[in-house]
Amino acid sequence: MVSRILVGMNSCGMAAGAQETLAAIRKGLASRGLEIPVKVVGCSGNCYREPFVEVMTGSMRTGYGDMTHDRVERLLDEHIVGGKEVEEWVVRRSCTDREEGFDRDGYFSKQVKIVLENSGTIDPESIDDYLAADGYKALEKALKMAPEEIINEIDHSGLRGRGGAGFPTGMKWKLTRNVKAEKKFIICNGDEGDPGAFMDRNVLEGDPHKVIEGMIIGAYAVGSDEGYVYCRAEYPLAIKRLLKALVQARERGFLGHDILSSGFSFDIHVKEGAGAFVCGEETALIHSIEGKRGMPRPRPPYPSVKGLFGASTMINNVETWANVAWIIRNGAAGYAAFGMGKSKGTKVFALAGKVKRGGNVEVPMGMPLKEILYDIAGGSRSGKDIKAVQMGGPSGGCIPSRLFDTPVTYEHMTQTGAIVGSGGMVVMDTDTCMVDVAKFFQDFTVKESCGKCTFCRLGTKRMLELLIRISGPDGTEADIDALAALGDEVKAGSLCGLGQTAPNPALTTLRYFKDEYLAHVREKRCPSNVCKPLMRYVITDRCIGCTACARACPVKAISGTVKQRHSIDQTICIKCGSCIGACRFGAVDITGLNGGDVDA
Amino acid sequence: MVSSFPGTPEPPFYHPLSLVPSRTTTGTGLFEQVRKMQSSMDEQTMRNSRLIPLLQAMQEECGYLPADRLKVLSEELGVPLSRMYGVATFYTQFRFEPLGRHLVRVCHGTACHVNGAMQIADAMTDCLGTKEGETSKDGEFTVERVACLGCCSLSPVMMVDDRVHGKLDKEKVKEVIGKLMRGELDGQ
Numbered sequence: 001m002v003s004r005i006l007v008g009m010n011s012c013g014m015a016a017g018a019q020e021t022l023a024a025i026r027k028g029l030a031s032r033g034l035e036i037p038v039k040v041v042g043c044s045g046n047c048y049r050e051p052f053v054e055v056m057t058g059s060m061r062t063g064y065g066d067m068t069h070d071r072v073e074r075l076l077d078e079h080i081v082g083g084k085e086v087e088e089w090v091v092r093r094s095c096t097d098r099e100e101g102f103d104r105d106g107y108f109s110k111q112v113k114i115v116l117e118n119s120g121t122i123d124p125e126s127i128d129d130y131l132a133a134d135g136y137k138a139l140e141k142a143l144k145m146a147p148e149e150i151i152n153e154i155d156h157s158g159l160r161g162r163g164g165a166g167f168p169t170g171m172k173w174k175l176t177r178n179v180k181a182e183k184k185f186i187i188c189n190g191d192e193g194d195p196g197a198f199m200d201r202n203v204l205e206g207d208p209h210k211v212i213e214g215m216i217i218g219a220y221a222v223g224s225d226e227g228y229v230y231c232r233a234e235y236p237l238a239i240k241r242l243l244k245a246l247v248q249a250r251e252r253g254f255l256g257h258d259i260l261s262s263g264f265s266f267d268i269h270v271k272e273g274a275g276a277f278v279c280g281e282e283t284a285l286i287h288s289i290e291g292k293r294g295m296p297r298p299r300p301p302y303p304s305v306k307g308l309f310g311a312s313t314m315i316n317n318v319e320t321w322a323n324v325a326w327i328i329r330n331g332a333a334g335y336a337a338f339g340m341g342k343s344k345g346t347k348v349f350a351l352a353g354k355v356k357r358g359g360n361v362e363v364p365m366g367m368p369l370k371e372i373l374y375d376i377a378g379g380s381r382s383g384k385d386i387k388a389v390q391m392g393g394p395s396g397g398c399i400p401s402r403l404f405d406t407p408v409t410y411e412h413m414t415q416t417g418a419i420v421g422s423g424g425m426v427v428m429d430t431d432t433c434m435v436d437v438a439k440f441f442q443d444f445t446v447k448e449s450c451g452k453c454t455f456c457r458l459g460t461k462r463m464l465e466l467l468i469r470i471s472g473p474d475g476t477e478a479d480i481d482a483l484a485a486l487g488d489e490v491k492a493g494s495l496c497g498l499g500q501t502a503p504n505p506a507l508t509t510l511r512y513f514k515d516e517y518l519a520h521v522r523e524k525r526c527p528s529n530v531c532k533p534l535m536r537y538v539i540t541d542r543c544i545g546c547t548a549c550a551r552a553c554p555v556k557a558i559s560g561t562v563k564q565r566h567s568i569d570q571t572i573c574i575k576c577g578s579c580i581g582a583c584r585f586g587a588v589d590i591t592g593l594n595g596g597d598v599d600a
Numbered sequence: 601m602v603s604s605f606p607g608t609p610e611p612p613f614y615h616p617l618s619l620v621p622s623r624t625t626t627g628t629g630l631f632e633q634v635r636k637m638q639s640s641m642d643e644q645t646m647r648n649s650r651l652i653p654l655l656q657a658m659q660e661e662c663g664y665l666p667a668d669r670l671k672v673l674s675e676e677l678g679v680p681l682s683r684m685y686g687v688a689t690f691y692t693q694f695r696f697e698p699l700g701r702h703l704v705r706v707c708h709g710t711a712c713h714v715n716g717a718m719q720i721a722d723a724m725t726d727c728l729g730t731k732e733g734e735t736s737k738d739g740e741f742t743v744e745r746v747a748c749l750g751c752c753s754l755s756p757v758m759m760v761d762d763r764v765h766g767k768l769d770k771e772k773v774k775e776v777i778g779k780l781m782r783g784e785l786d787g788q
Contacts, residue, residue, distance in 0.1 A: 233656075233693060274652055274691035291651035291679075293690040309645055450690075554755050555714050574714060 002036055002080050006054040008120055010043035010205045011237050016050035017068050024072035025053070032081065042206020044120030046107055047359035049091055052120070055079055063092035107357055110376055112338060114346045115322045116362045119206035124241050127248040130209040136254055138328035142217045143262040150221040151177060154324065156332035158344030163189055163280070163317030164392065164421045165497070166410040176222040176304045176314040184224040185308040187315040188215055189285060190231035190238070193277040194393025195444065197424035199348040200318035202360050204231065204238035207322070208245040212268065214324035216254065219266045222314055227266065230285055232273040242270060277448035281496045282315045284450070295450045296496035317422070319348055340366025343409035353390070353426035356381045370404035373427065380429040388428045388512070392421025394441045395501035397508030398434060417508040419501070433530035434513040435520055439467040441505035445498065455493030459486055460502050467506065472533040473593055475521040484510055525592025532575045535590050539566050542587035552582035647677050655688055664695040700735045700742035702780055705759040707749040712756040720756050723773040740781070760785065
């Protein structure tokens with residue numbers, strides 16, 4: 001007998017049509033007179049299979065992928081009423097009481113869920129669901145411990161800041177604990193701004209109480225009575241669920257005055273960001289909460305000494321907070337059992353770009369890149385070779401495929417010139433031009449630089465200009481050298497993490513894909529056929545003169561008589577590619593500026 | 601000072617209590633420590649920290665940040681207008697011009713450019729009296745210039761709200777704008 005139906009309803013699922021699916025399920029059940037509870041849950045992480053619906057039958061849990069609303073009727077007829085699974089739609093099967101499972105894509109088997117343990121299983125808007133999943137048990141336990149004991153536990157777990165820098169969390173807590181001050185603030189940094197990163201959104205949308213519980217424990221440990229969650233305004237659903245969770249936590253006495261009769265009091269505010277990437281930097285974030293322009297300031301003094309409103313302040317990232325309750329519940333040793341070297345525990349990564357199976361995955365640190373990219377994510381969507389993976393967003397770098405044996409730890413990633421960063425992994429296949437990628441991120445940092453430091457404000461702009469020239473007909477090798485030299489100077493001459501890391505995309509692509517840069521400037525050719533100023537469309541002798549290309553050309557650049565080979569006037573051609581799409585004989589080629597027959 | 605604890609509904613924008621600190625107004629969910637902190641904290645610091653949420657509330661209500669409202673807020677908060685302007689321009693969220701009921705985005709990508717995007721922009725000005733980057737006087741249309749809408753084979757194109765109109769010429773622009781003015785494209 002089916003006991004429950006779960007529908008994944010994070011922003012990603014809703015964009016894929018989960019709301020229609022949910023409505024269809026409710027309607028279908030009602031019309032059949034069935035009273036089976038339908039539960040809204042967070043994201044299971046397999047965004048490529050959204051909408052995702054799970055059916056619970058006793059201890060058996062069957063997950064169906066791609067469950068658009070038009071599939072609902074058959075699901076209800078066969079599985080819910082008929083009691084027989086719709087085999088070809090099943091992507092996952094698991095049992096709560098025995099080791100038995102099925103994982104069609106191999107997406108889940110290698111994952112270890114700590115941060116995301118409840119995501120996709122509990123209703124994020126129900127505190128009872130969270131309590132049933134051992135929620136707030138860690139808080140009860142922590143309140144019976146001495147603050148120093150808690151900090152030791154976090155310290156021994158080896159947990160490090162998941163926002164990007166990887167500073168040991170235990171040490172940060174100890175520093176804040178040791179500050180003698182009457183007033184201390186703690187802040188949860190939810191200003192997830194990297195393009196291609198969506199881990200924090202998923203945690204806040206799928207399991208907000210976990211972040212809140214972590215913050216209460218942290219506040220108790222360092223002696224704070226007031227906290228802030230700074231969440232970007234682009235995440236309205238995360239903010240809504242977080243606010244709801246805070247109200248529930250207050251009602252049950254987990255927040256507010258005299259928490260669980262321990263004598264300890266603490267409450268949390270929510271601040272919405274207003275759209276500024278630099279506010280992910282801790283001192284800029286503090287300025288933003290204070291109602292100022294979000295510009296960073298020099299450290300020291302560190303926020304632990306002088307932070308929000310001048311008081312001692314401790315800032316941790318959403319994912320860092322989401323690890324705390326698990327560590328307190330299961331012990332430091334349990335957490336440290338995962339991971340490698342100085343990088344312990346698990347890390348959530350957001351897989352995006354030209355990847356076959358995109359979504360959130362949580363894996364033990366130290367897993368080699370290729371296991372994540374191939375075993376879990378299934379390689380590239382196009383079936384072409386993966387050329388590189390970009391890690392850490394605009395602050396990170398591109399790691400080439402020959403280094404895919406590298407284990408993902410803070411140390412190993414830094415050696416490659418990239419960073420673990422917040423956890424965005426953007427996959428690039430052979431159709432991606434690395435100069436273009438560098439240009440894209442440089443354009444981003446130019447727009448997001450706050451303008452305080454000259455090297456960041458002007459240096460990133462000059463770097464972008466160099467990259468634009470390299471990807472055009474006038475680039476020279478001297479431009480490449482200038483780019484590398486300027487990159488080092490921008491790193492050295494900037495105050496905050498944004499400027500110090502802004503040259504990384506350019507510098508790492510230069511380091512690993514110099515041949516592509518050289519092809520651009522020496523041969524005037526973009527090997528991936530992305531940089532339009534270096535591309536020339538030519539019609540080869542495979543042309544039979546069908547005129548399809550000439551009719552498709554939006555600018556009438558193609559001329560020729562019927563049944564004769566056509567030609568493209570290079571002075572008119574805008575390189576839109578319409579002719580390639582129109583030609584059924586593969587007669588349109590792309591060459592570099594120096595290659596191929598020149599027609600006109 | 602009223603706290604912005606979540607769960608406590610934000611006071612309405614012009615509510616004096618949201619601007620003037622008050623020792624007696626505690627709202628719900630407040631407790632001893634916070635009150636102690638607030639009395640010890642510089643009042644102006646607390647007012648400053650309300651600035652961004654208040655600007656967000658103003659934009660939520662008006663659709664943008666009107667100059668006269670900013671002046672009123674400046675006086676009540678005790679934050680100089682220049683500072684408020686500095687803060688508001690720092691964050692991409694804030695607008696100083698209202699958006700029209702319809703947003704028209706004229707594509708100036710390469711394909712559209714060579715196919716006469718400028719003529720389309722001119723035709724738009726003829727029809728609406730509105731240049732790119734402006735909103736028509738009746739508040740119906742905001743016209744924006746965009747880099748590329750990715751519909752090169754339909755060039756020249758423009759996007760009205762969420763719908764792309766392609767293969768435009770002056771006549772077709774007039775036709776589309778006419779339909780919009782008569783409300784014939786609403787709800788599509």
